[in-house]
Amino acid sequence: DAGITQSPRHKVTETGTPVTLRCHQTENHRYMYWYRQDPGHGLRLIHYSYGVKDTDKGEVSDGYSVSRSKTEDFLLTLESATSSQTSVYFCAIRGTGNTYEQYFGPGTRLTVT
Amino acid sequence: AQSVAQPEDQVNVAEGNPLTVKCTYSVSGNPYLFWYVQYPNRGLQFLLKYITGDNLVKGSYGFEAEYTKSQTSFHLKKPSALVSDSALYFCAVRPNAGNMLTFGGGTRLMVKP
Numbered sequence: 001d002a003g004i005t006q007s008p009r010h011k012v013t014e015t016g017t018p019v020t021l022r023c024h025q026t027e028n029h030r031y032m033y034w035y036r037q038d039p040g041h042g043l044r045l046i047h048y049s050y051g052v053k054d055t056d057k058g059e060v061s062d063g064y065s066v067s068r069s070k071t072e073d074f075l076l077t078l079e080s081a082t083s084s085q086t087s088v089y090f091c092a093i094r095g096t097g098n099t100y101e102q103y104f105g106p107g108t109r110l111t112v113t
Numbered sequence: 114a115q116s117v118a119q120p121e122d123q124v125n126v127a128e129g130n131p132l133t134v135k136c137t138y139s140v141s142g143n144p145y146l147f148w149y150v151q152y153p154n155r156g157l158q159f160l161l162k163y164i165t166g167d168n169l170v171k172g173s174y175g176f177e178a179e180y181t182k183s184q185t186s187f188h189l190k191k192p193s194a195l196v197s198d199s200a201l202y203f204c205a206v207r208p209n210a211g212n213m214l215t216f217g218g219g220t221r222l223m224v225k226p
Contacts, residue, residue, distance in 0.1 A: 033213075040218060042119075042203060044216075100145050100207050104158070105156050107155075
């Protein structure tokens with residue numbers, strides 16, 4: 001999985017609680033991405049980062065925030081989890097060079113009850 | 114805005130037969146096109162990409178993809194399917210500017226013995 005780890009791998013939480021998911025990479029890639037995967041929707045981009053402290057919104061950013069205080073870590077926070085945020089969350093990095101392919105972590109399965 | 118369509122939710126093929134998984138896209142400019150595969154409970158794995166050059170690109174595990182500009186299509190192909198090819202396949206596109214990919218909804222490939 002391209003030197004990318006995600007934690008936790010599974011989490012069950014209650015509606016209204018805050019949740020933080022962590023993505024860690026070991027290869028000093030500049031670009032990092034958070035996606036969610038839902039049946040029938042493929043992968044949808046939540047937020048991405050193009051450097052330390054540099055982030056931007058994706059297609060489905062409402063209800064999510066991100067932070068990147070160091071190159072290797074990209075955090076995704078659900079400030080107040082809702083059942084609609086039950087999903088599988090994937091982190092990705094962009095490969096080096098100008099070919100733009102992305103490499104994905106193993107995913108975090110989040111269930112909001 | 115760019116979009117990707119994978120018109121078939123599922124493709125069924127017998128082992129040893131050729132397979133095709135379809136993808137069409139809408140994007141401004143010259144696209145960068147990608148195929149990914151996802152096995153159960155795993156992250157997406159990069160298979161192949163088209164950026165420029167030969168319209169038939171070869172990738173991992175014996176897969177190839179044909180880019181047809183006139184039809185804005187990028188179909189994934191394999192001459193002889195294996196049962197182990199059974200998985201979820203995603204097509205993705207990057208327009209000629211930007212750092213994000215847009216993914217299709219995915220096609221489940223089932224290869225039967």
